[in-house]
Amino acid sequence: MEKRSVTTFAGNPVTLVGKEVKVGDKAPDFVCLKSDLSPFTLEDVKGKIKLISVVPSVDTGVCELQTIRFNKEASALDDVAIITISCDLPFAQARFCGDKGIENAVVVSDYKDTSFGLNYGFLIDEFRLLNRGIVVIDKDDTVKYVEYVSEVTNHPDYDKALEAVKSL
Template identity: 45%
Template sequence: MAKVTLGGKEVNTSGNLPEVNQTAPDFKLVKTDLSEVSLSDYKGKNIILNIFPSIDTNTCAMSVREFNEKATALDNTVVLCISRDLPFAQARFCGAEGIKNAIPLSNFRDESFGKNYGVTLIDSAMKGLNSRSVVVVNKEGKVSYTELVPEIANEPDYEKALAAVK
């Protein structure tokens, strides 16, 4: 279990992020068309997992915009934006914002993603949502970078995540 804060108040997660050099746990997540996708579908690519509570908050929305913009310059890299939001909300946001380079995915159907990546918030008013985190997976499927953002209301360190891909 890891500890983060929300507005300065301590919040616990269900576990810890995968360790650097560990094989990234596979998952099944839901795309905006309600089909499922897994980590193995992106085999051979660098993968940035932008994990957050809800697309309908300012900081979460900003992280999707930032990674969408910065991802265009990265070769053989995909950005997966993962929240517990319903795919309909993700599609609405991405359509309205013109998000083309970041792929919205939902873990609303299956709790195993949150458990396997240690990101499920287990207390507070946000219990059940994902903690703000970034995990970078290299072309070989190994974790090359992780960040559990200490204050949920803060943005992740985009430059460190992007540097882990370069």
């Protein structure tokens, strides 16, 4: 399994596990879980532009703000699926979404098999959490934008990701 040391967590180096995705790649498939524990795959949003917002845990400040921001942006974007992925349990995600009014974005869990984390190279080996970042995938499932943040506690570049979406 591919490993990369390209990011830090609170200033300390961490290891990302899995294949790094790059612009132009065919989007790898993955299986996450919805709040009812049913599977979620790219097939669920086939034919749509996809913005995948990757967060370590919705129970932290930056992750909360990132999820709320993209939920708000989703209401203004036509034919775009906003998907937030973390390793939080689906029940915790459902509670968070209810408490924060997250209704426009799909929030799914990668806790079981870390399928997304491994297939997209976002899994932090030391913590079994996902590195913060964003992936934009077009309607034909080609990766058009990728950001792996260099410091997990920092915000991603929201504007660049949204520009990538709007250009499609």
